[in-house]
Amino acid sequence: MIKDKELQVEQDLHGGNEVKLEDMMAVMNPNGFEAMEEDHHEVMGSIGEKDLWLDREQENLLDLNDATIFYNDFPPLPDFPCMSSSSSSSSTQAPKKRVTATTSSSSASSASRSDSFAFLKSDAEEDTRERGKFQQYKCDQVKPEPTALSSTASMEIPPPPEDAIGDVDCMNVMENFGYMDLIDSNEIWDPSTVFQSENPQEYLENQEEEAVAPPLLEGSQQVQKKQNQDEENDGFSFLQGNSELAMIFFEWLKQNKDHISAEDMRNIKLKRSTIESASKRLGSNKEGKKQLLKLILEWDSAAVVAAPPAFPPPPPPSSAYGGDPYSNGVPVPVSVNPPMNQVINGIPYPYPPEYHMMEQVQSWSSSQFPISSSQYNPYLENGYIPQGIPQHQAVFNRNPFQIFDTNGERLGSPSANWVYWSPPHTSSPSTGGMIPSSDASQGHTADRPSSQQQNYQRQASSNRVQQGNWKTEKNLKFLLQKVLKQSDVGNLGRIVLPKKEAESHLPELDSRDGISIAMEDIGTSRVWNMRYRFWPNNKSRMYLLENTGDFVRVNGLQEGDFIVIYSDTKCGKYMIRGVKVRQPGLKLEGKKPARRNMRNLCSAGHGSSLAPIKRAVR
DNA sequence: ACATCATGCAGAAAA
DNA sequence: TTTCTGCATGATGTC
Numbered sequence: 001m002i003k004d005k006e007l008q009v010e011q012d013l014h015g016g017n018e019v020k021l022e023d024m025m026a027v028m029n030p031n032g033f034e035a036m037e038e039d040h041h042e043v044m045g046s047i048g049e050k051d052l053w054l055d056r057e058q059e060n061l062l063d064l065n066d067a068t069i070f071y072n073d074f075p076p077l078p079d080f081p082c083m084s085s086s087s088s089s090s091s092t093q094a095p096k097k098r099v100t101a102t103t104s105s106s107s108a109s110s111a112s113r114s115d116s117f118a119f120l121k122s123d124a125e126e127d128t129r130e131r132g133k134f135q136q137y138k139c140d141q142v143k144p145e146p147t148a149l150s151s152t153a154s155m156e157i158p159p160p161p162e163d164a165i166g167d168v169d170c171m172n173v174m175e176n177f178g179y180m181d182l183i184d185s186n187e188i189w190d191p192s193t194v195f196q197s198e199n200p201q202e203y204l205e206n207q208e209e210e211a212v213a214p215p216l217l218e219g220s221q222q223v224q225k226k227q228n229q230d231e232e233n234d235g236f237s238f239l240q241g242n243s244e245l246a247m248i249f250f251e252w253l254k255q256n257k258d259h260i261s262a263e264d265m266r267n268i269k270l271k272r273s274t275i276e277s278a279s280k281r282l283g284s285n286k287e288g289k290k291q292l293l294k295l296i297l298e299w300d301s302a303a304v305v306a307a308p309p310a311f312p313p314p315p316p317p318s319s320a321y322g323g324d325p326y327s328n329g330v331p332v333p334v335s336v337n338p339p340m341n342q343v344i345n346g347i348p349y350p351y352p353p354e355y356h357m358m359e360q361v362q363s364w365s366s367s368q369f370p371i372s373s374s375q376y377n378p379y380l381e382n383g384y385i386p387q388g389i390p391q392h393q394a395v396f397n398r399n400p401f402q403i404f405d406t407n408g409e410r411l412g413s414p415s416a417n418w419v420y421w422s423p424p425h426t427s428s429p430s431t432g433g434m435i436p437s438s439d440a441s442q443g444h445t446a447d448r449p450s451s452q453q454q455n456y457q458r459q460a461s462s463n464r465v466q467q468g469n470w471k472t473e474k475n476l477k478f479l480l481q482k483v484l485k486q487s488d489v490g491n492l493g494r495i496v497l498p499k500k501e502a503e504s505h506l507p508e509l510d511s512r513d514g515i516s517i518a519m520e521d522i523g524t525s526r527v528w529n530m531r532y533r534f535w536p537n538n539k540s541r542m543y544l545l546e547n548t549g550d551f552v553r554v555n556g557l558q559e560g561d562f563i564v565i566y567s568d569t570k571c572g573k574y575m576i577r578g579v580k581v582r583q584p585g586l587k588l589e590g591k592k593p594a595r596r597n598m599r600n601l602c603s604a605g606h607g608s609s610l611a612p613i614k615r616a617v618r
Numbered sequence: 619a620c621a622t623c624a625t626g627c628a629g630a631a632a633a
Numbered sequence: 634t635t636t637c638t639g640c641a642t643g644a645t646g647t648c
Contacts, residue, residue, distance in 0.1 A: 496622095496623060
């Protein structure tokens with residue numbers, strides 16, 4: 001049935017016939033839509049009538065190979081800075097900037113699934129009122145709408161200039177493609193240039209300014225003008241008659257129908273500045289648009305398929321945190337999943353730019369993310385607050401591209417589940433196949449990616465085709481992490497585990513003898529037979545991981561380093577990773593950081609502090 | 619006041 | 634004598 005629909009849509013697309021958005025979307029995960037159907041029935045009623053219209057004039061431009069190049073030509077996700085995925089967020093994230101749109105006073109009626117696909121509508125017949133309705137929804141959408149998906153994408157748009165405020169804040173990402181028409185540049189897309197400044201702090205500041213006023217980019221007035229024009233025209237003019245893009249989109253839908261729902265799509269929003277940057281780099285012509293569209297779609301699918309991991313723990317002040325526990329020195333921006341409380345309260349993560357990872361063990365983790373260790377460091381990009389802690393919220397709000405993970409449920413568990421995607425350039429978590437960690441550890445400064453890094457990006461891109469395996473390869477769920485204390489790395493061979501996380505994510509212990517637990521060392525693939533147990537302690541328990549001596553030794557772990565424990569949701573085994581944190585030239589004997597800051601940040605119990613950001617925000 | 623956890627330390631076990 | 638084991642204590646953070 002669905003297959004038939006798919007064929008029909010495809011034929012229509014190729015034939016330049018009208019294609020109903022409804023039909024196109026029907027190709028997607030039926031469950032996701034069914035679920036949405038109920039919620040958004042009302043709007044669908046009206047939206048559903050709007051046919052997707054593909055301009056026949058573009059027929060010749062339709063490159064049937066687009067679908068093929070889709071996954072090959074895309075700029076690799078890692079190329080996008082500031083990717084951030086959190087959970088459910090689009091709603092919770094609904095930033096203040098997302099003010100309601102305006103043209104219509106219609107209440108926040110339910111959303112239309114076509115909302116996210118608005119860009120496919122070339123039919124400008126939709127009246128302003130309808131349009132207002134869309135935006136109204138987009139902007140008012142505050143109620144978290146859990147989906148079975150791990151993530152949704154959301155890209156915020158900075159507030160428009162004074163006179164436009166309220167009208168365009170919540171523009172759909174696709175709508176914003178329209179901006180590309182206005183910026184004329186054929187520079188090659190260089191993600192690094194997204195940085196407004198080589199100085200992260202500076203960048204942060206710039207971004208803040210940007211949040212208040214639109215970027216003073218050349219032609220920004222035109223942008224605004226065009227934007228207003230779009231408002232009048234329904235705002236969807238950008239893709240008007242562009243069947244090629246529609247085709248691309250359709251192919252993407254087919255590829256991702258199992259993973260992406262309309263809800264995900266609907267939550268795609270772009271920062272205007274991002275669009276402008278993108279159009280600057282990609283060009284404002286058709287190819288440019290195509291590239292950006294691909295990029296966004298791929299980015300979105302990546303986010304959906306694999307929710308990135310949590311933020312790493314804060315580094316001890318004297319240590320070098322060049323990375324997270326999951327990647328070789330790169331705090332993974334995507335799926336920002338900081339300690340719940342931190343996120344909510346805007347409490348930061350210490351990732352001082354000067355820190356950098358000195359991990360020695362070859363690790364696969366760095367390659368598990370779209371953002372490689374040699375690429376962007378959102379922490380760096382977003383700067384740090386004086387305390388050496390990046391404002392979390394800042395991270396969110398400044399990221400040109402943000403992925404807000406819904407909740408990771410689709411990844412297996414209702415809570416804090418982080419799944420790592422396979423690297424674009426490796427096929428196995430253990431084998432790595434990535435650039436030497438030494439490389440990865442370098443360049444983690446506030447500077448733009450080095451040419452070496454960019455080369456790596458290209459390499460990653462060229463190998464992107466291998467990403468097809470990521471879904472099946474990794475189903476790792478983040479369980480807990482622990483910053484190692486002297487007593488953890490001493491000769492006692494035992495590591496105290498955070499109580500809440502242990503009780504939440506590790507097997508329940510009936511006796512204090514505990515249980516044997518095999519931990520596969522992610523770095524070396526070696527399996528360590530450890531013992532997980534507890535000690536009675538003040539009417540409570542103290543959880544320990546014993547027989548950790550060799551693991552610590554082999555990994556060269558020292559005080560201040562940390563371990564991260566995951567479970568493979570597929571085979572149920574536990575995986576452990578030791579992450580070394582060093583700052584060359586600095587010694588650890590300095591004053592010790594506050595204990596709480598030293599410890600793992602995943603305290604959240606059921607809401608592990610590293611739980612998805614779904615509740616985050618703002 | 620209470621909870622967590624880093625670590626001190628006594629006693630047992632092993633070398 | 635050294636190492637291991639397990640509990641106790643106290644510092645620190647949270648409620």
